[in-house]
Amino acid sequence: MENFINIQVIQNVVYIISSVMFILGIKMLGKEATAVRGNYLSALAMFSAVAVTCLSLEIDIKIILAGVIIGGLVGSLIAIKVKMTAIPEMVALFNGFGGLATFLIAWSQFNETGNSMFQHALIMLTIYIGGITFSGSLIAYGKLSEKLKLGKGSIITNIFISFFYLSMPALIYAIAEPSISQLIPQVPSYFLIFLGLTLIAGIGFVMPIGGGDMPVVISLLNSLSGIAAAFAGLLLLNNVLIVAGSLVGASGLILTVIMAKAMNRTIINILFVGYASSSQATSSEDQGEVKPITADDAYLILENASSVLVIPGYGMAVAQAQHVVREMGELLEDNGTEVKYGIHPVAGRMPGHMNVLLAEANVSYDLLAEPDDVNPSMDSIDVAIVIGANDVVNPSATEEEGSPIYGMPIIEVHNAKTVFVLKRSMSSGFAGVQNPLFFKENTRMLFGDAKESIGQIVAEFKD
Amino acid sequence: MEIYILLGFVLLLSIFLGLELIAKVPSTLHTPLMSGANAISGIALVGALMLSSAGQMQDLLAFGAILFASINVFGGYLVTNRMLSMFKKK
CATH class of the missing domain: 1.10.287 (Helix Hairpins)
Structure with a gap:
């Protein structure tokens, strides 16, 4: 003893x-x-x-x-x-496994006899949060790795969503079961049903949320896995689980809020409403013509520019263009041009996604600037190069009050002297909002794969 | 019951501490921070090791919890380290 x-x-x-x-x-x-x-x-x-x-x-x-x-x-x-471009889905996957571990811990505790009512409630809460974290993270993994295409609106998604809402009263029942089982007819093997329901609920929770909102979802799931660990700590009376879990819960929560702010939307709106129902009143008037440009012409303009700002987006990750972007940046610097990178907080699929990609390509991090740093001096920028970004540079956010993204802080590239937009086609961004930037007087569209287009510019510089 | 009040107190203070610590992190580090925090949530491994062993079912649950928490811990720390080693100032 x-x-x-x-x-x-x-x-x-x-x-x-x-x-x-x-x-x-x-x-x-x-x-x-x-x-x-x-x-x-x-x-x-x-x-x-x-x-x-x-x-x-x-x-x-x-x-x-x-x-x-x-x-x-x-x-x-x-x-x-794992490849660095696949980091978002990797983080989601690991996160899900952490959630699954707490789910199993709570399950094991349920099988012990002599749980007090408080412990019983804690078990159910831990199972619920851990289970949603697990299956939600798996869905986030599927969406981020583009293996799962189902989204908002499909019948299957709607079925899962209904299970998500059904899981909430089920949680209340599961928590209250020991005290009310005498009063109302017992649900046979309610615990197993509850286990299954939480897992299905996690699917319904994440499935309707679109790819562009993934930075918020990943942060939130990260936060939830911490909270689940902290609850497991309460259950096992273990202080290090509580402290570590709470730290993770808090940090995930802060990132969630930062991401939501960067989109000028509330967390509730992101999770349960989405863009589609925000507004249909996007102006469909004729916006004018786009002015395409070839890589040759782009090179000539860049050669004479004294300051260049690069704005990467998810498209750069898809095209794996980060290395050739860095190469272009270095060639421009050798040519006497000042090069900066404007990074929007929600560019990409997770918080800080662009920073990781550029770091992988060896871009020094002191060249990376946030919107507030670059916007005031935008009119002194000779060329702003938008690579696979769309909504984060959409001037509707500042100019058009009816726009669904109105009020979202953007990188105001339309104020630069010239804007190059590298894009595969004229399709609209994740938000489904037309981007007036493409039709502006000072905008030139460089259509095609970003990696190839920039590769051509790089080749021209080397000649 | 007192123990829960005490631990609840620890929980709340840790959350406040976490909020204070993270509030001013530069966006460059958002991904490593999230991935590092994700590794920490693998602390569930400690919880898994504390489980009791009574019968096959309990052993199976404990094994699962240890397995998945270990993936979270090892994967989380390694991937964070890999990412951070790329952040360099020239």
Whole structure:
């Protein structure tokens, strides 16, 4: 007995130290200079917490070793193999597995006898959040990797959505079951039904949300997986789970809010309304003609430009054009041109997506600027090159009050002296809103694959 | 019940701390931060290791929880590290 208490004391002291390391680690992750060390510190915290937990185990060590070794190998393999353009779906997938782990923990706790009413409620809540995180993340993974094309409006989607709404009263029933099962007829094997329903609900939660809103969804799912872990900590009376889980929950929540703000929409609107019902009143008047340009002409203009701003979007990720964009940037700099990159917070499919791609291509991060940094001096920019971005440079957001995206902060490239828009076709952006930028006097359209178009410009510079 | 009040207190303070810590992170680091936080949510591994073992079903659940939490932990930290190593100032 004496010995047992000692182990518990050691465990709790180490848990406190781990919690502090997690806090410092996440703080250091938030600054460029310390981010790498912050990640190491957080990994060390994880290692200590896991190691000290192993001092008192009930589960067979073979099961543990099998789980950790297989899981570790699979996770490491995915992490090492994944292409940087596929990072959004990878984060979604890992996140889903974290949610699934808490789901299974709570399930296992349910099978224990002698749960108090409070514990019972915690179990149900953890299952609900963990389950939605898991299946929701899988759907987000499917959408981001473009394996899943179903979206808003299809019958299948609507069926899943109904299950999502049905899951809420089911959660209330599951929580209240021990106290009301005497009063109303019992639902047989309600627990298994509830397990299934939460998983289906997660599908219905994420399925109707469009690709362009994925930065918000990923942040939110990330937050939910943290909250699920924190609830599991309450359930198991473990403080390091609570602290670490809450930190993740809070950070995910902040990112969610930042993303929603960058779209000038509320979280509720993004999750449950979407663009389609915002407004149909987009002006359909004849906007004039677009002025196409060839790569040759684009090169001639760029050669004489003294300042160039590059605005990348999801299209750059799709075309895998980040490396050739960096090459063009360097050639322009050699030519005496000042080059900057204007990064909109919601460009791409997850928070900071463009930053990662440009970093992969070796673009120095001090060349990356946010909308507020570049907008005031936009009229001094000779050429703004829009690469596969659309809604984030749509002047309707500032000029056209009826537009669904009116009020969204944008990068105001239309104020630059010349704008090049690299695009595959004239289709509208994710929001389905026509972009008046394409018809402006100072805009030139460079149609075609972004990688090829820029490759041609690069080749011209080298000649 | 007191233990829950105490732990609830820890939970709330941690959330506030998290909100304060993250509020001013530059957008460059949004992805690594999210991925790093995602790795931390693999702390569920500690919870999985605490599960009891009584019968095949419980063992199976524990195995699943350990397996998936491990994928989350290893994958999360490695991918974050890979990403951060690309962020360089020239």
